[in-house]
Amino acid sequence: MIQTEVDNLKVNDFIVNPATSQLQKRENFYKLIILVLQIISVSTIIILVAVISIMVWFGSPMFAYPDRLLQMVTENKWFPEDHFEDGEYGALAAIAGTFMVGIPALILSIIWGVGLAIFLSEYTRESIARKIQPAVEFVASVPSVIFGMIAFTYFFSWFSEFFTQEWIRGIMLFFGYKVEVIPKGTYLAAAVALAFMTTPIIASISLDAMRSTPLMLRNSAKAFGATKWEIFKTVVYPHSKKTIFASILLGFGRAIGETMVVLMVLGNAPVLKLDLLVNGMTMTSVISGYWGEASEGSSLQAALFVLGLLLLSITAIVVYLASLITSENKAVFRFVDVLLKPFNYIGDGLGSMAQRFMQELELTEMQIAKMSKRRKLANIIIGVLLGTILLSFILAVYVSIGRFLISGMDYFFAPGETSSMYRINVTLRGDPKNTFVRLGLIGLFTAITGTISIVTMSAAISFPVATITGIYLSEFAPEGRLTIWIRQSIININAIPSIVVGLFVYALFSVGLNMGAGILPGSIALSIMMIPIITTNTIEALNNIPSHHMSSAIALGATRWEAFWKHKFPYALPNIFTGYLLGSARVSGETAPLLFTAATFTPPATPIPTNLTHQAIRVLPYEIYYRLLYTTTRVNGEKVGSDWAVAASVVLMLFVLTLTVAGYFVRTIIRRRYAYNGEI
Amino acid sequence: MSKQKTEIKEFNTPEEFYRKYLKIREEHRSKGFENQFPNFSDKETEVEFRNFHIAYEEKPWTLYNIDLKIPKNKIVAIIGPSGCGKSTLLRSINRMNEEMAKIRTQGEILIEGENIYSPKVNKMRLRTQVGMVFQKPQPFPRSIYENIAFGPKLHGIKKKEQLDRIVESSLQSVGLFEEIEGRLDDHAYGLSxxxxxxxxxxxxxxxxxxIILADEPASALDPKSTYQIEDLLLKLKEDFTVVIVTHNMQQAARISDYSIFMYNGVVVEYDKTENIFEKPVYELTENYISGRFG
Structure with a gap:
């Protein structure tokens, strides 16, 4: 404790008088730091430019054959040969199929996503909504292979049960559609699985926008006696519509770029037919499906790169449209407004149309009473409708996932000849007595260690880059062209389909820099997926911390960096850290970018790869995919592949779940240590 | 004393307003009013504004032609309606404006005879000379000790005993040391x-x-705490020069020695506080003080 010889203490006993050289040093350090931040942030621009130019470069052999390019988008003949002169490269079925999956998925996820966002922001108390929200957001971190597995395992039987019922047949026939034999794997099944994945994106972005409606606006609408639905319609919707529509476009971009679900579910059949209950293919499934046949430098490979480029351009257009919608440009704003006008009247049909009509008449008190009754009724009906939408989503997703996991658990724990311990042991270590080393019966242990090593490595690459970019953008970037470019790059990298990332890393690192397939190119691919996630999260975490602490520190003579480092960064750390773990959870289930760059089925000699390059590794999601589609081994007449895939899915789910839960857990722990209890 | 009634009507920018203001001032002078700003010798002067202008980004001047002297060891209050540039004027003394947006300036602000906007001046050193207290109480979410030790540590004081004594004397001079009874390691948010x-x-x-700059330091506090803060500022005047922005007329009248009345980015009147409050020269000042607008 401090000595109390205080009586003679005077204010000016200690003069704080920093030496000029000291100040100069601190200032130079600040300048240096900013320079470093800037240089590292610029790497995001480099990534984007590199992706685009490599795709163009590797697709360029095909540009010499304009007729082939034309054929690609106009014909449905896909018979690639060694040379462009011989083969056929019509990928119309795949291009059409991309939208045949994307659009139904989009419609479904609009209904689910926007519906449950409205319900959670308007019809539920915020404390309750905040409890339901994680359940919705968790769906976003469920790996796409798992949804592929679910769709593959259940949707076929569910759909054929559903569509073969007489009354459904009758209704369908009434609309001129004759239900025939439903194949295993349809556009509809893929679309539903994709909608599971895009709904959380749309829901959480829309919900944030709706919540940010100024309380004053809400309250004044309330003061006029508006019902919940009317508050939404008159105040919340106009305020948040741009973001809602941007989020829908982002969800659409994600849906058409998704690979694993369509690869596992659609059956990769070149069917060109406007029908959702048939087999089909998409651009992503063609790229990944035909990749095995494409030798290096072949015309097929160039064609696949061109297809990837086409996919990239489609998603880029979608992102551009989204940015147009949210832009401040007045002409665009007006255009969007006109475009969205029909949506403003969606709710009007239910009762409030009558209200408009009655406003024109002279109203007696009776009529007013009647009218308000009708408005209240409309409010309740819409509330129930939205609640049903929320419930249907939660039920559909969690019943599917739950059933799937339970069946996976059965694999381990159901009574049988062998004990559970034995089965778990075999799943992890493999069956020492069994000679089917190639297929199925290799233990998952090396796949788990492979996943852990590749995620760790991509974390090591992407966390510094992404965190620094986030810090730079949110605190230090001057308003200017460079900053805008960096921002746009991050948005665009986020929208690059995962399969295109795989193609890019294959072309530049595996072939160009001769790394082959291995953990380094694989984790570079995952890093590209992770950088935008972590950057966005870092920016958000920093924006949540009030800036007045920094101002106070600056007023005490700190440089901007010192103020940030001491009095903003530590307070944002819990949320930044959570972002790390959630980002890792997200990419640990990524499969598509690893198909060409890292993954193999052959068991490695050591659990952790010894070489960074030229040593392909096993990873869990690839294991699931491979086992499901390529395993034909039968043990005692049973096809073991899909069972083993289910077992691997359970392990992957546990992995992802652990990371996610750890994310929230770590956040609470760090929050306690660096307690920031101030008003946010 | 009969007052000269002069209307100052609509104006757009501080620049245009300043032109009108000049005319009115000349009129007043020709009628024999003493409307010079107070003048101090170099020894008495702490801060001197010399034809100082400031603007944010490419917008027109926010402050136009500020030309006055702030005396040592006095409390100077800046009063005026919202948006008249009080806070900008205050923050330009420790160059905090440029931390919030891009600025451009014209003219000079002199502290100890040195223009603080000259490129030679180190902003960090300047801010150790000119401290600032913000509107809301904004302690760092740290312990009381760390809150106070942050500044000295930043500027190179590392010895524990020295820091301890600084923390102690600082807490003493604001009368907090006795109140917290040595609980220096408690979280600052536990305080009222x-x-x-x-x-x-x-x-x-x-x-x-x-110099201590205070931007409405008591506006977020209850009357008792406000009184304590005012008391404290009066005490601090012995060691520091205090410049305070306030919306509270009574507060300005109670504690300040001099008052600056600003309107639309221009200093309209600057005089001893009792003069400003009892016999303002301009009608605009009188209207504001009597609460006719604000």
Whole structure:
């Protein structure tokens, strides 16, 4: 404790008088730091430019054959040969199929996503909504292979049960559609699985926008006696519509770029037919499906790169449209407004149309009473409708996932000849007595260690880059062209389909820099997926911390960096850290970018790869995919592949779940240590 | 004393307003009014504004032609309606404006005869000379000790005993040391609003400035805490020069020695506080003080 010889203490006993050289040093350090931040942030621009130019470069052999390019988008003949002169490269079925999956998925996820966002922001108390929200957001971190597995395992039987019922047949026939034999794997099944994945994106972005409606606006609408639905319609919707529509476009971009679900579910059949209950293919499934046949430098490979480029351009257009919608440009704003006008009247049909009509008449008190009754009724009906939408989503997703996991658990724990311990042991270590080393019966242990090593490595690459970019953008970037470019790059990298990332890393690192397939190119691919996630999260975490602490520190003579480092960064750390773990959870289930760059089925000699390059590794999601589609081994007449895939899915789910839960857990722990209890 | 009634009507920019103001001032002078700003000798002067202009980004001047002297060891209050540039004027003394947006300036602000906007001046050193207290109590979410030690540590004081003594003397001079009874390691958020604001003043004192700028330091506090803060400022006047922005007329009248009345980015009147409040020269000042607008 401090000595109390205080009586003679005077204010000016200690003069704080920093030496000029000291100040100069601190200032130079600040300048240096900013320079470093800037240089590292610029790497995001480099990534984007590199992706685009490599795709163009590797697709360029095909540009010499304009007729082939034309054929690609106009014909449905896909018979690639060694040379462009011989083969056929019509990928119309795949291009059409991309939208045949994307659009139904989009419609479904609009209904689910926007519906449950409205319900959670308007019809539920915020404390309750905040409890339901994680359940919705968790769906976003469920790996796409798992949804592929679910769709593959259940949707076929569910759909054929559903569509073969007489009354459904009758209704369908009434609309001129004759239900025939439903194949295993349809556009509809893929679309539903994709909608599971895009709904959380749309829901959480829309919900944030709706919540940010100024309380004053809400309250004044309330003061006029508006019902919940009317508050939404008159105040919340106009305020948040741009973001809602941007989020829908982002969800659409994600849906058409998704690979694993369509690869596992659609059956990769070149069917060109406007029908959702048939087999089909998409651009992503063609790229990944035909990749095995494409030798290096072949015309097929160039064609696949061109297809990837086409996919990239489609998603880029979608992102551009989204940015147009949210832009401040007045002409665009007006255009969007006109475009969205029909949506403003969606709710009007239910009762409030009558209200408009009655406003024109002279109203007696009776009529007013009647009218308000009708408005209240409309409010309740819409509330129930939205609640049903929320419930249907939660039920559909969690019943599917739950059933799937339970069946996976059965694999381990159901009574049988062998004990559970034995089965778990075999799943992890493999069956020492069994000679089917190639297929199925290799233990998952090396796949788990492979996943852990590749995620760790991509974390090591992407966390510094992404965190620094986030810090730079949110605190230090001057308003200017460079900053805008960096921002746009991050948005665009986020929208690059995962399969295109795989193609890019294959072309530049595996072939160009001769790394082959291995953990380094694989984790570079995952890093590209992770950088935008972590950057966005870092920016958000920093924006949540009030800036007045920094101002106070600056007023005490700190440089901007010192103020940030001491009095903003530590307070944002819990949320930044959570972002790390959630980002890792997200990419640990990524499969598509690893198909060409890292993954193999052959068991490695050591659990952790010894070489960074030229040593392909096993990873869990690839294991699931491979086992499901390529395993034909039968043990005692049973096809073991899909069972083993289910077992691997359970392990992957546990992995992802652990990371996610750890994310929230770590956040609470760090929050306690660096307690920031101030008003946010 | 009969007052000259002069209307100052609509104007757009501080620049246009200043032209009108000049005319009115000349009129007043020709009629024999004493409307010079107070003048101080170099020894008495702490801050001198010399034809100082400031603007944010490419917008027109926010402050136009500020030309006045702030005396040492006095409390100077800046009053005026919202948006007249009070806070901008205050923040331009420790160059905090440029931390919030891009600025351009014209003219000079002299502290100890040196223009603080000259490129030679180190902003960080300037801010150790000119401390600032903000509107809301904003202690760092750290312990009381760390809150105060942050500034001195930043500027190279590393010895524990020295830091201890600085923390102690700073807390003493704001009268907080006895109140917290040595619980220096407690979280600053455990203090009451008034205590937090005094902690912020102590934090500012800890780097030993000559000038303390206070931007409505009591506007977020209850009357009792407000009174304590006012009392404290009056005490601090012995060691520091205090410049305070306030919306509270009574507060300005109670504690300040001099008052600056600003309107639309221009200093309209600057005089001893009792003169401003009892016999303002301009009608605009009188209207504001009597609460006819604000």
């Amino acid at each position: 609003g008034g205590q937090q604001q005094r902690l912020c003043i102590a934090r500012t004192i800890a780097v030993r400035p000559q």
